[in-house]
Amino acid sequence: MGRHEHAHAFGSFHAQAREGLTLSRRNVFKAGLAGVAGLTLPSLLQARAENVTRRAGKKSLILLWMTGGPSQIDTVDPKPDRPIENRGPFGTIATKLPGVRVCEHLPKLAGMLDKCTVIRSVDCRGSNHEPNVVMTTGNILAEARTNPETRLYPAIGSLVGKFHGPNDPASPAYAAFFRSRSHLAFAGRLGREYDPFPANEGCKLPIYDMVGKDSGKLSKGDLFDLAVGLTPERLDHRRGLLARFDRLRADVDSSGTMAAMDKYSQQAVEMLTSGKLRTALDLSKEPESTRNRYGKHLWCQQALLARRMVEAGVAFVTIDLSYHTASGTWDTHGDNIPPYGGIKNGLGPLLPLFDHLFTTLVDDLADHGLLDDTLIVAMGEFGRTPNMGTQGSTDGRNHWPNVMSMLLAGGGLRHAQVIGSTEKDGGHIQERPVKPGDLAATIYHYFGVPLDSTYADAAGQQHNILPQGGDVVKELF
Secondary structure, three states: OOOOOOOOOOHHHOOOOOOOOOOOHHHHHHHHHHHHHOOOOOHHHOOOOOOOOOOOOOOEEEEEEOOOOOOOOOOOOOOOOOOHHHHOOOOEEEOOOOOOEEEOOOHHHHHOHHHEEEEEEEOOOOOOOOOOOHHHHOOOOOOOOOOOOHHHOOOHHHHHHHHOOOOOOOOOOEEEEOOOHHHOOOOHHHOHHHOOEEHHHOOOOEEEOOOOOEEEEEOOOOOOOOOOOOOHHHHHHHHHHHHOOHHHHHHHOOOOHHHHHHHHHHHHHHHHHHOHHHHHOOHHHOOHHHHHHHOOOHHHHHHHHHHHHHHHOOOEEEEEOOOOOOOOOOOOOEOOOOOOEOHHHHHOOHHHHHHHHHHHHHHHHHHOOOHHHEEEEEEOOOEEOOOOOHHHOOOOOOEEOOOEEEEEEEOOOOOOEEEOEEOOOOOOEEEOOEOHHHHHHHHHHHOOOOOOOEEEOOOOOEEEOOOOOOOOOHHHO
8 A cells, every 4th residue: 555645634643753762552553543544634623622512502603704893983883963074975874773874885784774783882992903802702801912812812603612512513613714814813722623614715715816806716625625545435434443443542542632533533524424514615506596696706605605504503603804814804094005995995895795795694594594593793803983084094094992883683682773872973982881701791692601611721720711701782682
C-alpha cells in the first residue's frame, strides 16, 4: 500500500512521533487510528462537543452580523425633525407599527415591522472591531485593543454549541460564513472544538472583491471532498474498524484523550457519510423559484443556505455581512475613505440589499414552518456618530459605542414593538438600556441554557457563561 500524502482528520495525533526511547503501544494505536481515517476535514470537524446538554427543543438562531457598525440614525432610529447634519441624507417612511418610522430605503422591512422588534437602546460601550468580540461574546470586557485576554472569551454561538448542541447529530451546533476571522469571536478558552464550522468553505459561492464587485467566479467549496479513492462506503467501513480499538483504549490511554478523539472522529465520519450538511450547503438542491426569490447576491445566497442549515439541524448560524476583510463594509467613515464610503454612497447601496435579504429570510422561514423556532438577530458592533462629516468627509459617521440599534424577528418571541429610545439627536440612550450581557442572557434563555451555567477551561478553572452578568430582555418573552 502506498503512503498517504494528503492531510487527514488525525494528523494532530503525530502517530509516528516517539514517546520516550521506543515506539510504544500508544504509538501503534495512534498510527492505526490515523491510517484508518484518511479524511480531508480540518481539525475543528474532529472536535465536536462531547458533553452537550440538549435543552429547549430544536431552537435555532441566525445572526446577520453587519460588520463595521451600521448607523442607527440612518436605519431604524431616524431623527427626521433634526438638522441635516444630524438626521442624514435619507428620508423616512411609516411602518406597520403605528408611529414608528424607518429609513426610506427599507420599504419591505417597514411593511413587516409588526413581525419584528427594534431595540433602539443597546449600550455597546467598550465595543470595537478587529476583532469584533464584545457584542458576539456578550462580554463588555472583551475589547482586544485594551484587554489581552479577549481571545479567551467564548462566542455566544460557541457556548450555545456546548450547552444546547446541534438539533441533529449529523450537523454542527455553530456555523458561520465569515470574510475574516477578526470579524467574529471564536471559542476561546472553551476549546477549539467549539469554534464555528466554516460554512463558507463547504459550499460554492460567488467570489466578491473587497468593494463588493462580483468577480463572476465561484469559490471551491471543497471542505467535504474525500481523499482520492476514499468512497463513503469505505469510510463507513473504516468507522466500523475504529470501534474495534475500544478494547485497547483503557490500556493505552488513561487520560481520556483517545476516547474523546474517537468520538470526535465518529462525529466527523457521521457528518460525511450522512451527507445531510453537505446537501444543506448545496444550493442546486433548492428549487429554482426559491433561489430566484433570494437572488444571486452573495449575502442573499448565504441567507438561503442558513435556512437550509437550520433545517439540517444547525442551532446557531452567523452570516458576516461584509465584503472587506478589515473593519467591515458597514464602517461608513466617509466618502474619502475607500472602500467604506459615507452614508449616502457607502451605506445607501447596502440598505435595499439588507431590506431584501432580511424580509426574504423571514418570509421563507415562515413558509417552511421554521420561523417560530428560528430567531433572527441583525446588528453590528456599535452605532455611528450623531453628526456627519467625520474625518474630513461630507457625510461620514465615525464609531459611536454609546448606543446602537438592533433588529429581531421570529423565534416565537413577542414582537411588534420598539424597546428603548435615544435622546433627540440619537446619540445617547434615553430609556431602557440593553447591555451586551443582556443580549447574551436573552439568547441563552431562548435556547433553554440556565444563566448560572459554568464551563471549565483547559486548566480546570470554572467560568460563568455571563462573566459580567446580564438580564433577559423580558419584553420579548
